[in-house]
Amino acid sequence: MVYRGNEPVDRIILKDMEFYGYHGVLPEEQRLGQPFVVDVELFLDLAPAGRSDDPESTIDYARVFRVVEEVVTGPPCRLIEAVAERVAAAVLKEFPVAEVLVRVKKPAAPVPGRFEHMAVEVRRRR
Template sequence: MDKITLTGVTAVGHHGVFDFERRDGQPFVVDAVLHLDFSRAAVSDDVLDTAHYGEVAERIRGWITGEPVNLIEALAVRIAEDVLRSFAVAAVDITVHKPKAPIEVDFGDVSVTVHRVRA
């Protein structure tokens, strides 16, 4: 299976379990790996025969800036399911990073990753 990797889609969202996270917002970063077969696109050389990564990035940004959820796990699953519904991919890996998570110790990043396969 071939892959398109899209990393670092960043926007401010209002996700989190604490009131101040919902009120103030914070940056979220999403990485996506789209698993699909490039055979048709390689022959046609047409963007319609692949997953348009620009459109994927816009949809991801919409989820980040959209309706708040408590957990980044929920956000990751919603993005993955949307990508599967909206694009001709066989599977998708979505990683949601929350680099400014309200953790009381020094840390570099916190992230969750989900893998979903077309049924």
């Protein structure tokens, strides 16, 4: 794997995946649901895939999407921190990556005021 300092450099990025889930502290959030937007960055050595041009030597992006979708549309959490943690754990369990960065955005958070989204980000290593 290629590193810059202690950080792996190669990564696969799935950005702005949209799902409908039932996460939130308020009862209405868990009853009515709302959209969630998720970014996932997978850190791994991409040199073998780049050299071979063989899909078997990399990660199946569609499978990553399905794993994230299962978590976000699955059993509700009160906190998006818990959603992010579940996504990170599922990705590390399913795929041979050195680490994963997960960002969960809540564009319709029930907070007064104007904003693009509220978000949390977790980064987990093996």
